Amino acid sequence: MADSRAGAPTVIVDQVDIVYRVHGAGATAGRGSATAALGRILKRGKGESPGVRKVHAVKKVSFTAYKGEAIGLIGTNGSGKSTLLKAVAGLLPVESGRIFTDGQPSLLGVNAALMNDLTGERNVRLGGLAMGMSREQVQERYQEIVDFSGINEKGDFITLPMRTYSSGMSARLRFSIGSAKDHDVLLIDEALATGDRSFQKRSEARIRELRKRAGTVFLVSHNNKSIRDTCDRVLWLERGELRMDGPTGEVLAAYEDFTGGKK
Numbered sequence: 001m002a003d004s005r006a007g008a009p010t011v012i013v014d015q016v017d018i019v020y021r022v023h024g025a026g027a028t029a030g031r032g033s034a035t036a037a038l039g040r041i042l043k044r045g046k047g048e049s050p051g052v053r054k055v056h057a058v059k060k061v062s063f064t065a066y067k068g069e070a071i072g073l074i075g076t077n078g079s080g081k082s083t084l085l086k087a088v089a090g091l092l093p094v095e096s097g098r099i100f101t102d103g104q105p106s107l108l109g110v111n112a113a114l115m116n117d118l119t120g121e122r123n124v125r126l127g128g129l130a131m132g133m134s135r136e137q138v139q140e141r142y143q144e145i146v147d148f149s150g151i152n153e154k155g156d157f158i159t160l161p162m163r164t165y166s167s168g169m170s171a172r173l174r175f176s177i178g179s180a181k182d183h184d185v186l187l188i189d190e191a192l193a194t195g196d197r198s199f200q201k202r203s204e205a206r207i208r209e210l211r212k213r214a215g216t217v218f219l220v221s222h223n224n225k226s227i228r229d230t231c232d233r234v235l236w237l238e239r240g241e242l243r244m245d246g247p248t249g250e251v252l253a254a255y256e257d258f259t260g261g262k263k
């Protein structure tokens with residue numbers, strides 16, 4: 001991988017821990033009673049918040065990503081992939097450790113906030129502006145974004161509210177909007193899993209393009225084939241720990257052994 005690592009570092013994750021605090025999870029019956037209140041005061045003295053449970057989602061993870069790399073993030077459900085991606089995007093604070101990014105990271109997820117009551121068209125325009133494109137740039141790219149999404153292939157859906165779209169259609173539109181701009185660091189969460197096969201192929205090609213023009217692409221996916229086709233390096237997280245970091249073939253082979261079969 002000497003070639004891809006010749007670029008400058010774009011993301012440095014240094015000994016990062018991420019902890020969620022779930023409020024209300026420790027509440028028991030008799031919450032309003034004097035004994036419960038006393039218990040809470042006593043606990044507070046020990047530095048614990050009452051009724052708060054901690055979930056340690058990412059543990060001491062370190063890696064450096066370089067310009068030109070496409071990096072897959074894999075791991076079984078709940079292993080911390082989305083959490084790590086959100087932290088790199090600057091959307092979640094770290095408990096300890098540090099994350100440095102060169103340029104603005106953009107998180108492109110199937111959960112990206114589009115407005116369900118607005119039409120696809122309004123969402124394309126607002127989404128473009130929200131990513132920092134000018135009105136003119138949005139206008140220029142508008143048709144291409146709609147065409148790429150394929151939303152209008154089966155009728156004039158782009159002028160209907162997003163709530164009338166199937167989950168696959170919404171995911172396609174999100175991906176089209178998010179990938180319409182060149183990104184320094186593009187973080188993609190499962191975007192490929194939801195579209196149909198032909199859209200998956202198109203989005204894989206788009207990722208390869210973005211990667212050539214832009215900085216670094218991160219892709220979270222449970223689809224090992226997408227990872228194999230798109231990424232040259234893979235980080236494998238398990239129970240919040242970085243279990244392996246290396247060339248795609250090697251890491252996927254170990255992961256497939258671990259999960260007991262190819263996906």
Ligand SMILES: Nc1ncnc2c1ncn2[C@@H]1O[C@H](COP(=O)(O)OP(=O)(O)OP(=O)(O)O)[C@@H](O)[C@H]1O
Binds near residue numbers: 021078
């Ligand atoms: N908002 C939250 N509050 C509390 N705990 C959370 C929250 N989001 C995630 N977690 C916990 O953090 C851990 C990591 O979750 P995360 O979503 O990052 O995993 P993942 O690898 O992306 O999983 P999947 O493959 O199922 O999408 C899990 O134990 C999960 O229960």
